[in-house]
Amino acid sequence: MRKRVFGSIFLTALITLLLTVSLLLIAVHSGLSHDMRTRLANECSYIAAAIGGDDWQELGRIGSIYADRITLVGTDGAVLYDNEGDVTSMENHAARPEIAEALARGVGESSRLSDTLSEQTYYYALRLDGGMVLRVASTADSALGALSTASPWIVLVILLALLVAALLASWLTHVFLEPIVTLDLHAPLKNDAYDELSPLLHRMDKQNRKIASQLDELKRRQAEFDDVTARMDEGLVLFSAGGDILFANRAVCALFPEDSAAGGYMTLCRDPEYIRVVEEALGGKSAHGRMEKDGRVYSLSASSVAEGGQGHAAVLFVVDITERDQAERQRQEFTANVSHELKTPLTSIMGYAEIMENGIVKAEDIAPFAGKIRAEARRLLTLIEDIIRLSQLDEGGDPAPFEPVELAALCGTVRDRLQHKAAEHQVTLRVAGAPAEVSGQRRTLEQMVFNLADNAIAYNKPGGSVLLETGTQDGAPFVRVSDTGIGIAPADQQRVFERFYRVDKSHSKMTGGTGLGLSIVKHGAALHHAEIALQSTPGEGTTITLRFTQG
DSSP states (O other): OHHHHHHHHHHHHHHHHHHHHHHHHHHHHHHHHHHHHHHHHHHHHHHHHHHTTTOHHHHHHHHHHOSSEEEEEOTTSOEEEETTSOGGGOOOOTTSHHHHHHHHHSEEEEEEEOTTSSEEEEEEEEEOTTSOEEEEEEEEEOHHHHHHHTHHHHHHHHHHHHHHHHHHHHHHHHHHHHHHHTOOTTSGGGOOOOGGGHHHHHHHHHHHHHHHHHHHHHHHHHHHHHHHHHHOSSEEEEEOTTSBEEEEOHHHHHHSOGGGGGSBHHHHOOOHHHHHHHHHHHTTOOEEEEEEETTEEEEEEEEEEEOTTSOEEEEEEEEEOHHHHHHHHHHHHHHHHHHHHHHHHHHHHHHHHHHHHTTOSOGGGHHHHHHHHHHHHHHHHHHHHHHHHHHHHHTTSOSOOOEEEEHHHHHHHHHHHHHHHHHHTTOEEEEEEOOOEEEEOHHHHHHHHHHHHHHHHHTOOTTOEEEEEEEEETTEEEEEEEEOSSOOOHHHHTTTTSTTOOSSHHHHHHHTOOSOHHHHHHHHHHHTTEEEEEEEETTTEEEEEEEESOO
16 A cells, blocks of 8 residues: 555656646747747848838848848749848748748748757748838747757756655655554544544444454353363364364363374374274264273264365264273173072072972971071072162162261170171170261161171181271271281282172182172262271281271
C-alpha cells in the first residue's frame, strides 16, 4: 500500500509539473510571437512613413542599417527591393501568403519554420499607397530550437523536479499513512484516524468483541474438556486422519512414556493389538481389542470419525480391566471350587446313605456311618455358611451397625470358643497385650479373629502355641495372631487370602477347612479399613497383624 500511495503521489506531481512547464512554454512562446508581430507591424508602418511611398534612396539607407529583412514587392508580385538578397534572382512573391493577403486586404502576415525546425521567420506585409507591398521579416528561434539550446538546463530542472517530487511524495505518503499504520486494532474506537475509516473501525470493534466472546467460550469448553479428561481413569487419545496424535489425557501419559504422545500413533505403542485397532479405526471401521502391559490388562476401543472426505480420524479409549479380568477369573475359579467343595461331602453322604439303604452295612456299623454322614453334613453346612458370609461381605457386610468393640475382650471370647480345639491339637492358646477399642461390626470382627486363630491352631505342631495379642501402635489399634506352626512358603504368602486357596490341601482336608477363612478375613479388613500384614517362616511359624487405621 505504501508503494502504491507513493507511486500515485509521485506520478501526480510529475504529470502536474510537466503540464505546467508545457503550458508555460506555450504561453511564453505565444507571448513572444505576439510581441514579434506587433514589433514588425510598428516597424513596417514606420518604414512606410519614412519612404513616403517611392523614396528609394531612403529605403536603401534604412535597409542598410535595419537588422531585419526588408522587401518591397510590386503590384505584380515581382521583388523590387530586398536588403538581404539579389532581387534579380528572386522568384515572384505574389503567391506568398502575407503578400497575397496584403494585396487583397492591405495588411498581411504569416510565419514559416525553417527546414531544420530550429528557426521561425515572421512576416508582416503592408500595401503602400501606390499598390506596392512593403514586407518586414524577422527570424527567431522556434520553440523546439529554444528547447534545444536550453536542453542542459532543462535536464537539470527536470532532475531537480523529480527529486522534489520524490521527496514530496515520500513525505505525503508518510503523513497520509501514519494514522493507518498506527491503528490499534485491539481497540479500534480509540484511534484518531480519518473519518472515512470510522465504519471500518466500528465493524472491526464489533468483530473483535465477537471473536473475544467466541475465544472465551472456546477456552471455557477447552477447560471443561481438559478437566473432564484429566479426571478420567480411562485413557483417551485423539488421532488425526494422518495418524498423528492430537490429544492424549493424563491416564495415557501415565501409561506410556510422556514424550511418545507427541508424534504419530506408532510412537505411542508398538503392541500389535493396539496397532491393529488404531489402523482399523483410521480406515473407517470401529475396532476393539485387548492389550497387556506391565502385568496389567487393558481394553482397547477405537471409533472412526469421518473428516469430510479427507479420510477418517480416530478416538481411542484405553480402559484398565485388570481387576475386572481378575474378578472374572476368580468368579470362574470360585464357581469351580464351590462345585468341587460341595460335590465332595455330598458324594460321601450319598455313598454312606446308599450303603445303609441297601442293607449292606452291618448293624454295629450303622452308628459310625451316621456319624460320618453327620460330619460331612456339618462340613457342608460350614462351607455354605462361609460362602453366605463372603457374599455378605462382598455386598458391604451385614446390616449390623458399627459399635465400639473392645479387642482384648473379643480375643478372650475367641479363646474360650477355641480352647477345646486347641487342647485336641495339643496347642497352647493365650491372650495378651493392652486393651484397644475399634468401631466395627462385632460379629464380623469376632469371625475374623476366630478364623485367624482357628488356622493358627489347625496348622500348628503338637506342643506349639498360639498368641492373641492386642494393643495400640502409633495411635492405631491392632490384633496380632502368632503361632509356632508349619509356616507359609514365600511363594504362597501372596495367595493365602484368595478363596479356596490352600497351602497344603491334604492337611486342609484333615482339618476340615473350607479354604474361605482367610478370604473372609481379607473382606472383613476392607470393610473396617484395616491393614493386613503377614510374616511367616516355613517350619517356624506365622504372624498375621490386623491394624485398624480408623479406630
